[in-house]
Amino acid sequence: MTGRVPAYVAEALRRFGPTGDCWVAFSGGTDSTALLHAAAARADDAPGNLRAIHIDHGLHPDSPLWSDHCRRICDAIGVPIVVCCLHLEPIPGESLEATAREARYRALAAVLRPGDLMLTAHNQDDQAETLLLALLRGSGVHGLAAMPREAELGQGRLVRPLLDLPRTTLEQYVRSCGLSWIEDPSNASVRMDRNYLRNSVVPLLRVRWPGLSATLSRSAGHCAEAAYLVDGLASELMEACAGAHPGALGIRALGALERSRCKAVLRLWLRRRGFALPDRRHLARILDEVLPARADADPLVAWSGCEVRRYRDDLFALAPLPPPSALTIRRAPSGVPPVLELPSGLGWLQWPDASKVAERTRWPDGAPTVRFGSTGQTCRPRSRSRRRTLKNLFQEAGIPRWLRPYVPLVFSGETLIAVAGICACHDAAHEMPQWLGHPWEDLGLFRDRAD
Template identity: 40%
Template sequence: MSEWIEGVLSRVSRHSCGGNRWLGFSGGLDSTVLLHLLSRQGLELRAIHVNHGLSANAGAWQEHCAAMADSLGVPFVARRVQVDRDGRGLEQAARDARYRVFGEVLQPGDELLLAQHGDDQVETFFLRLLRGAGALGLAAMADARPLGGASVLRPLLGVGRAQLEEYAREHRLRWIEDESNADQSLDRNYLRAAVLPLLSERWPLRERVTRAVQNLREAAELLGDLGSADLELCDQRRERFGESISLASVRLLPQRRRKNLLRSWIAACGGSMPEAPHLEQALQQALQSGEDTQMAVAVGGLVARRFRDRLFLTPPLPASPAGRQYRWNGRDRLELAGGWTLTVDSGWPQGDYQVCYRSGGERARPTHRRHSQALKKLLQEAGLEPWLRDLVPLVYRDGTLLAVGDLFLCEEGLEGSLKWRYGGACG
């Protein structure tokens, strides 16, 4: 067995997995080699393929990946996504779409194996350098990091593409060549085709970048330690949807520590390194004086929001579920739109229930009130964040409203209680 293969297997074995092991399987050379290598070693895996729909060949690629996984006896899951650029580069928009899928599929304790290799690391380093990244950004891709309650592992970062090609030829593997890789209008492709080969003629690029990345990661870890301490000082709190910190405490920090705090927080929640303008915009809007504003600033695949003088970091909101209805037996876990669930906490009676969402104009009478009131006002009084008020499930039986999520009951004498929870990353 070659030395690099032993290294890959050793990196995987050192990271214990308390749940399912997933492998991000695009069908390209790197993920094909990693899937083949690990499955041949008897490692229990599940392959997940994200179909971005950006190529006319996307459907054929998905079929190829399904067939490859089946030939290796690996369970296969595919998800199709809509890539919304929304002012971002195509690569970043596609990455954000992938990670939304990962956040929906992975459960606490699961591990996601990604197949980026050493040459990808070099490209990432130079891309971030040219974008003016700081120490954490220049530390490029970590070999392991948390992703919500799950974790990400990149066991191929010490391996070059040439070694993967040699393995693939030896085992007669077939892989997908994405035609967009030839498009030098994309920054990564231009670096790969026109810049890095010239630098590699003079310097051992992968080795030098690896050394720089290790040094920068040490510096980034020190900044991360400071960020973690500042998060604790700022009353970091797990919320129903994401997390929050006290803006009053953030205001006491100098600007450089505010930015470092936000970077560290985004990383801890499984986000990607945000662009500096987005980071500054989020802090500026969050710290402006006056009443709470309906801010929603995209940062690193997450969203910064503000409510009641706290800064929230949340996953992106799902599409509005307005008009959707569910039938529920009052016993089993009910899967709702966007990664939310409704379950019985204790004593809830079984029956035939209808679950839907606000459409406007609803009224409710909580059991501790004598009169009904507008549901909109009751949700405000309950302190539910504004961005969640259209997502709260309304539980009816025979046309009578019984419960508003797990916020309050509307039926006297009704026993039991419910749990309304988000199950995705940074939830």
């Protein structure tokens, strides 16, 4: 039985064929100790280097000792290790378990380069617990699919080679090899949902159904197949629902879909754009409030890390906007700067070569300033055009109302000389800076026009 552990790791390495390095997420516990030892025994099956990474969440006073233990183990078997200290603190109202998990995966993703693999030691019992948790949360088929055997992670891939092995097999392996491991005392606490299932519920179920973990893992596999089919259908429908802007969905096309198919499209769309999926209530609000709203309305459905909005016939999903009150006037350094960083993650403005601009442009009122949300301004975008209000310019350029307070307005003194991403004001006779690195570049909303 214990020989199955290296065999499963070797099979994963052959199947996924990393072209870069192979990493092992090493907590120092029983399962990851078995995985690291087995990977070291079959390191020749991976073309790159074998490395380990230990995540110190900083949530237990003994965590530095655990990091030292992991270093000693890796030194003993000749595997380089990276120790990443997160120093997490509980956030009121947030699940500490979920916060730690998200931070852990971000740290794992950060070390991966293209072609790298990250192996984790999740086993059959972990999979069964994940399915039970998903059932208790009322999850759909994607949640009931539990943990996938492999998935994208950062620039590389995450692989779980031990999902078909029960925890007892891994325990037998580390004992038979004479390995030492860490016992995290928090694993005995039933305060966390997973620990409660593992320590109090699953043992009772296993008395009646000895093959519980294998059976539940098989059910998770069936749900994964169903989720794959749902995503295939949703992907085809999503292509037919493409909006006028990259990454957006068309309101009319979505509205023509049957409700369950529309839900599937929205979930796939949000997942592909990297957002956490909404719960049933927020998804229903998108269907019932945003899609049927007037074309000139400004509906918003928001949840953690995501805002869904519409503009005209397009549906957008974007990261939460900073409060407009947080935006401040930015004055450029003396002269014409090549680059000016904007506040609140709004990117930067890049001017043409400063020396060339200085030859044909004077700044009688000193260096330019950048303002946000200024009203009552007008601009002549072309030499023979009439002056336009900012509202007119935004409407003509197709800039949603909810983004307009974040568009940098460039002034020389009190004169508006450019609307970043839209146009320069012709009669101001100044060069327009390029607006780079803003959060909406992939939506194609702002395109500098040289009029």
